[in-house]
Amino acid sequence: MATNTEAPRPAEQTLFVRKASGLVKGWSTTDGFRYSFFSTNIFLGIWGFLYATFIPGGSVFWAVVITTICVLLEVVVYAGLISAMPRAGGDYVWQSRVFHSSVGFVFGATGWWFILWLWIPIYAALCVNSFIKPILRILGANGAADWLGKPTGVFVASLATIALATYLVAVGMKAYATFQKWALWFGLAGITVAGIILLFTSKAGFISAFNRESLHLYGTKDAYQATLAQFGKGMPSSMFSGSVWQTVRLIPFMLFWLLWPNWGATLYGEVRGAKDFRKNIYQMGGGLLSAAVIGIIFLFLVVKTIGYKFFMASANGYESYIYGYVTKTPHNGDYVSPTAMISWVVNNSAFQVILIAVISLLVFGWWGTVFLSSTRMIFASAFDRILPEGVAKVTSGGVPVIALLLMVIPSIVVSALYAYQPTFVRLTYDATLVIAVMFLFSGLAFMIMPWRVKSIWQNSALPKAKIFGIPWMAVIAALYSIFLAFNIVLWFYDPTNTYGTGYKNGSSLIFMGVLYVAAIVVWIIAWAVRKRQGMALEAVAKEIPVE
Amino acid sequence: MKVRLFFATDVHGSEVCWRKFINSAKHYEVDVLILGGDMTGKAIVPVVENGPDRWQYHMQDQQHDLQGDDEIDKAERLIRDHGYYPVRLSREQVQELTAEPERLEELFATERRRTVERWVAWADERLAGSGIQCIVCPGNDDQPDIDEILATSKEIIVGEGNVIDMPGGYQLVSSGWTNLTPWDTPREEDEPALHARIEAIVKQASAPPERLVLGLHAPPFDTQLDVAPKIDWDSLTVQGQDTAHVGSTAVRQIIDEVQPLLSLHGHIHESRAAVRIGRTLAVNPGSSYVEGTLSGCVVELDGKSKVKRYRLTMG
Numbered sequence: 001m002a003t004n005t006e007a008p009r010p011a012e013q014t015l016f017v018r019k020a021s022g023l024v025k026g027w028s029t030t031d032g033f034r035y036s037f038f039s040t041n042i043f044l045g046i047w048g049f050l051y052a053t054f055i056p057g058g059s060v061f062w063a064v065v066i067t068t069i070c071v072l073l074e075v076v077v078y079a080g081l082i083s084a085m086p087r088a089g090g091d092y093v094w095q096s097r098v099f100h101s102s103v104g105f106v107f108g109a110t111g112w113w114f115i116l117w118l119w120i121p122i123y124a125a126l127c128v129n130s131f132i133k134p135i136l137r138i139l140g141a142n143g144a145a146d147w148l149g150k151p152t153g154v155f156v157a158s159l160a161t162i163a164l165a166t167y168l169v170a171v172g173m174k175a176y177a178t179f180q181k182w183a184l185w186f187g188l189a190g191i192t193v194a195g196i197i198l199l200f201t202s203k204a205g206f207i208s209a210f211n212r213e214s215l216h217l218y219g220t221k222d223a224y225q226a227t228l229a230q231f232g233k234g235m236p237s238s239m240f241s242g243s244v245w246q247t248v249r250l251i252p253f254m255l256f257w258l259l260w261p262n263w264g265a266t267l268y269g270e271v272r273g274a275k276d277f278r279k280n281i282y283q284m285g286g287g288l289l290s291a292a293v294i295g296i297i298f299l300f301l302v303v304k305t306i307g308y309k310f311f312m313a314s315a316n317g318y319e320s321y322i323y324g325y326v327t328k329t330p331h332n333g334d335y336v337s338p339t340a341m342i343s344w345v346v347n348n349s350a351f352q353v354i355l356i357a358v359i360s361l362l363v364f365g366w367w368g369t370v371f372l373s374s375t376r377m378i379f380a381s382a383f384d385r386i387l388p389e390g391v392a393k394v395t396s397g398g399v400p401v402i403a404l405l406l407m408v409i410p411s412i413v414v415s416a417l418y419a420y421q422p423t424f425v426r427l428t429y430d431a432t433l434v435i436a437v438m439f440l441f442s443g444l445a446f447m448i449m450p451w452r453v454k455s456i457w458q459n460s461a462l463p464k465a466k467i468f469g470i471p472w473m474a475v476i477a478a479l480y481s482i483f484l485a486f487n488i489v490l491w492f493y494d495p496t497n498t499y500g501t502g503y504k505n506g507s508s509l510i511f512m513g514v515l516y517v518a519a520i521v522v523w524i525i526a527w528a529v530r531k532r533q534g535m536a537l538e539a540v541a542k543e544i545p546v547e
Numbered sequence: 548m549k550v551r552l553f554f555a556t557d558v559h560g561s562e563v564c565w566r567k568f569i570n571s572a573k574h575y576e577v578d579v580l581i582l583g584g585d586m587t588g589k590a591i592v593p594v595v596e597n598g599p600d601r602w603q604y605h606m607q608d609q610q611h612d613l614q615g616d617d618e619i620d621k622a623e624r625l626i627r628d629h630g631y632y633p634v635r636l637s638r639e640q641v642q643e644l645t646a647e648p649e650r651l652e653e654l655f656a657t658e659r660r661r662t663v664e665r666w667v668a669w670a671d672e673r674l675a676g677s678g679i680q681c682i683v684c685p686g687n688d689d690q691p692d693i694d695e696i697l698a699t700s701k702e703i704i705v706g707e708g709n710v711i712d713m714p715g716g717y718q719l720v721s722s723g724w725t726n727l728t729p730w731d732t733p734r735e736e737d738e739p740a741l742h743a744r745i746e747a748i749v750k751q752a753s754a755p756p757e758r759l760v761l762g763l764h765a766p767p768f769d770t771q772l773d774v775a776p777k778i779d780w781d782s783l784t785v786q787g788q789d790t791a792h793v794g795s796t797a798v799r800q801i802i803d804e805v806q807p808l809l810s811l812h813g814h815i816h817e818s819r820a821a822v823r824i825g826r827t828l829a830v831n832p833g834s835s836y837v838e839g840t841l842s843g844c845v846v847e848l849d850g851k852s853k854v855k856r857y858r859l860t861m862g
Contacts, residue, residue: 013645016591016655085838097840097861379771383821383859394771394822455563459629459839461607533856534847544567544574544841544862 036287089380111438183365556813560588584686
C-alpha cells in the first residue's frame, strides 16, 4: 500500500532540475512575514482595544490569546490555498473554481473590493487620531488639530488616503516596496523605544508626566485622575479577569486586528514549489504571532506603567465622546493614543514628535496598499468576462484608470458618509464582517477541495495525511469555518448592538445589503449579457475532461 | 466565416494539461487549437528502487513509498501530471547522475522525446477525423529536437517559424523564441535578433493585418501581459514585492507596426491578462500547469475584421 509521509531531508538527490525559465526562489520569508506583520497591524489592535470597553466583563488578554490560536487555523487554510492554487485574485479565484463563478464574484467583490471603500475612512481616522493630531498638539498647531477632528477634516483625511492609494497603484509599488522595508525596521525600533520607556518608567512617573502634558496641551489639571473619575466606572481593572462568555464576545473585536495575516494572499504567484506550504505558514504565522506577542507585551506594560483601568477609562472617554454620550472629556474629545501617552513621558517636544512619527511608519508603511488587492480582484473578474473588458483597460503609462475609478469614486462617497453622517462611524465593524464572510467561503472551499476539485488537490504539495479517512487539511478548514461562522453569528445576532453590525442596527444591514445586492446584480447582468453573446460565465472555470 | 479558436500555453510537461488541451476543442466547441510554447518538463523525479518490488520517490517535501505495479503506475501518472518526468532508478544510478551532468542531460533528452512522442500519438488518435486544426509551437524552454517529433504528427501543425493558414482566411504567424532570460534557455536571443526573426516571418504572411494573428511566445514589453516578480539575474531570487516588465520590446514593436487583429502570448505565467494595443487584442492566458489546470483563452473572430468576443478560461 502506498504511504505518504512528511519527508526528512534525504541524503540523495530527489529532483533533477534542468535550466528552465520561471525557476526562481519565491517571496522570501522576510517579505511574506513583513506583509503579514504589517497587516495584523499593532495599531489596528490598539484601535480595536477601544471597542473592548463595550464588553468590560471580558478578558482582553485571553481574548487575544484565543483569537490568535483560532486565526492560526486561517494561516494553515490560506497557506494551503496559496500553495494549491497560487493565483492573483485570491479568494475570488478559489471560490470560483471550487464553488461557482457567482459565489466567487459575490463574496470576492464584496470582500476585496466594495468593503475596502469603508476601510479608507477607517484608515484615515486611525492615522489622524493616533499620529497626526497628537503631533499637531505637541507642535501647538491646535487649530489644525481641531479641524482634523471636525467632519470636513475627517473627510479631507480620507481624500488624502484615497489620493495616496491611487498614486501608488498608478505609479507602481516599486518605491513604496522599498519604503515598506525601511518603515518596518524604523517602526519596530520606535515601538522598542516606547517599550523601554514603559518598562523603566514607574506608574507614578507616568501619571506625573501624563498630567504635566495634559495641562500643557489641553489645560486640564490632574487629567489622569479626572479621566478615571469621569470614565473609569464599570471599566475592568485587570486584563485577565472576565467571564468566559464575555471574553468570547470580545473575539469579534480582536478580529479587527488579528484576522489579516493572509492579506497578501492575492499577491502570491507561481514560485518554485517544494516548500511553499510550510514557508507560507512560516510567513503568515510569523506575522500573526509576532503581532500578537507585541500586543500582549504592550498590554503587560500598560498594566505595569499606565494602569489598565486608566487605559480602558481613557478609551471609554473617547468612545463616549465619538458616540455622543458626553460632550466634554479631559482631553477635549481627542483620542489620547498610547503612542502619544508614552512619548509624553519624556519632557521634550522634539523627542515626542520624532517618536510618534517613527512609530507611525508601522501604519504608513502599510496603508498605501489598500487598493492593490482590489484592482487585482477587478482585473481577474474582467478577464473572466463578468465585468466589461474596458474595466481592465490601462493607459499607455500602465495606469488602470477604470479599476481605480471603481475604487476612488465609491470611496469618496463612503468617506463623505463616514465624515458627515454620525451613525456611519458605527459601521466600522462591517469592514471586518464582510471580509470575514468572504474568508468563510474560502475556508469552506478549502474544506471540500479534496472531493470537489480532486485533481488540484492531488497535484498540490499539501500534506495528504488523514484522520478517520478525512484529510487533516479538510478538518482544519472545517474548524476555521466554524470559528468564522460563530463570529459572524455574534456579529449579526447582537441584541445589545455592541458590534454595530447586527439586526439592531438598520444602517449596517442596509449598507451591507446594498453591497451584496450590488454584487449579485452585477453577476446576474453579466451572466445574462454573456449568455446572449453565447458565452456561459459558469463555463469559464468548468474543468476540461482529461480522458 | 466565423472562427472560434482556443489558445493555451506553457504546459511545461504536464500530461494532464496536454490532454485537456487536446480535449478542449470539443469542450469549448472551437475550430482551431493553438498551443503557444513551453511543452516540455523542467525536472526529473527519480523513483528509486527500495527493495524487491518496492520503490520510493520524493516530491513536494513528501516521501512516497510504493509497492507493486499499480501503485508505481499511479504515482508515475501523478508525477507526469505535475509536469515532471518520473524515471525508475537504482540508488547507484541516482548517484551517477548526480555526479555526471552529461548523462543527466542525455536522460532529460530521452524523457523529453519519449514524452512528446507519446503526446503526439495521443493527439493523433484524438483529433483524427475531427476537422480540428491543431497548431503547436514550441517555446523558449523547449529544445529544438521536439520540432521534428511534432512534425511526425498527422494532426499537429508545427508553428515555429511558419505562417499557417487558418479557416476563414486568417493566418497565424508563429514563433516560440523570446528575448533574453536569466536562465539561458534554448530559444532566446537579444531584441534586435528577435525583431529580425519575427519580421522575417511576418513578411511571409499574405493576409492583411485584420486577418492576421500573431502567436509569439514572448509577450509585448510594458503591458499587463509581461509583469513578473523582479529577479536578481545572478542569484535567481525574487526581489521582494517588486515587479518588472520582462516582455520583449521587439514583439511590442512588431505589434505596434503591424497592428494584427489578434496577438497570442505566454511565457509569463503570472501575467494572465488581455489588453488592447492599438487595434490589436493581445492575450496572455497565463499558466497554472502546476495544479493541473489548463489556463486558456477562447477567441471568436467575426469572419471580417474584428475579434467578436473572447474569454479567459480555467479548465
